[in-house]
Amino acid sequence: MRIIIHGVGAIGGVVAAALLATGQEVIGIARGRMLEAIRDKGLTMISPKGRVTVDLPCVAHPSEITFRDDDIVLLCVKGQDTDAALQDLRAAGMTEQPLFCLQNGVANERVALRYFPNVHGATVMMPATYLEPGEVITHGAPCYGLFMLGRYPGGTDTDDETLKQAFDAANLAALLPASVMDTKYGKLLLNLGNIVDALLPHEADRGRFTGQLKAEAETVFAAAGIPWEEMGLDNPIREQFMKIVDIDGVPRSGSSTRQSITRGAGSVETDYLNGEIAMLGRLHGAPAPLNAAMSALAARLVGAGNGAGGMSEEDLEAVFLAAL
Incomplete structure (x- = not known):
């Protein structure tokens, strides 16, 4: 399994660093000064557990990725950037891979379902910060963050279970509620x-x-x-x-x-x-x-x-x- 994180900001950055620290295969999609900093000196996560720097393979655009059947895509861009990000993912070759919307708001999942059949919601509870390129912070403890996962528009499936296992191993608490959209x-x-x-x-x-x-x-x-x-x-x-x-x-x-x-x-x-x-x-x-x-x-x-x-x-x- 490979996890693709589209949008390496506060949320995407903490998730990427936490997953990489467990040995999970991760690739990021970032832009601007964040992309430059990650390529130059890696990605640093600061948390109540201390400071860790990881080597995050990172690209500027989905077109630089050859998608695999075992990919899971985490959409971590802001709501105003969702539609463009989804179009880029589809043009780059993403098809039926599970797409998880780790985003605020409730509109992203419905937009994603226009482009892809395998869409999941994710409620993100994580006090994360991104101000300096190449550095992300979480003030969450004992877990870095709390995530509610579920299929959109309802239910759960094996993809939710798979991501939950990866998150739990990375100190990212994940739960599978009866209705992720209620959360x-x-x-x-x-x-x-x-x-x-x-x-x-x-x-x-x-x-x-x-x-x-x-x-x-x-x-x-x-x-x-x-x-x-x-x-x-x-x-x-x-x-x-x-x-x-x-x-x-x-x-x-x-x-x-x-x-x-x-x-x-x-x-x-x-x-x-x-x-x-x-x-x-x-x-x-x-x-x-x-x-x-x-x-x-x-x-x-x-x-x-x-x-x-x-x-x-x-x-x-x-x-x-x-x-x-």
Whole structure:
């Protein structure tokens, strides 16, 4: 078995390093400065267990890979990059190999099913960071991260079992829930606060904003008849497998959206998080003006080239009041 990781960022990088440390065959697909750094000095993972550097075979594009029948592909790009990544994989020769969407949001699996028959969801619970090329960080312990795996649109199969075994061996806790999408909708509720984290200073009170976004989304889920599983800190599974812990000299850098802005990535996935709630609300007669406002605000933030943490609580409160 070979595992192909399309998108060696925070999540893809930690997964790659952890798997390689067990002797698993892995090949990465990366771009830009990350690709250059990996080729030059390897991939370094920092965790509560220490620091490890691995030699990750890495290419710039799927066309550089000759696909094998025993490949498993992990899609780790952001939601806004999913369609292009899938088209590249198909053009490069991928056919019926299992594709796991290790991504935030709930839209990626449906898009993938348009191109490939063997699609799986993966709910990712991992406090991972990528800011410096060639270096990834996870603050997860005792396991580096927690993953819920399952076939899309439902059930599980031998591919899920195979990936679970590889992940468990690599200190990446993997579970096979009855419905992986229920857990992904639960994780979506958590990710609605990513843009709030990106907008406000680190010391700000985010809870009063994220709570409103989550409450609005729960109303939308009820109107749409969408079941979801709570994936927050109160979930006992998280307590068992993965807590967020401090690492001496390595501060946490915030949500994936904040990291994207800090790196100057040029785009964020808010349209596939808060924007998903706005779309569902429009489809099911349950307007979600707060989440819609966050999608629009994220677009303006990226378009203007502004950095993270530049908005005050008072300014964000004004945006919320104007949206209602």
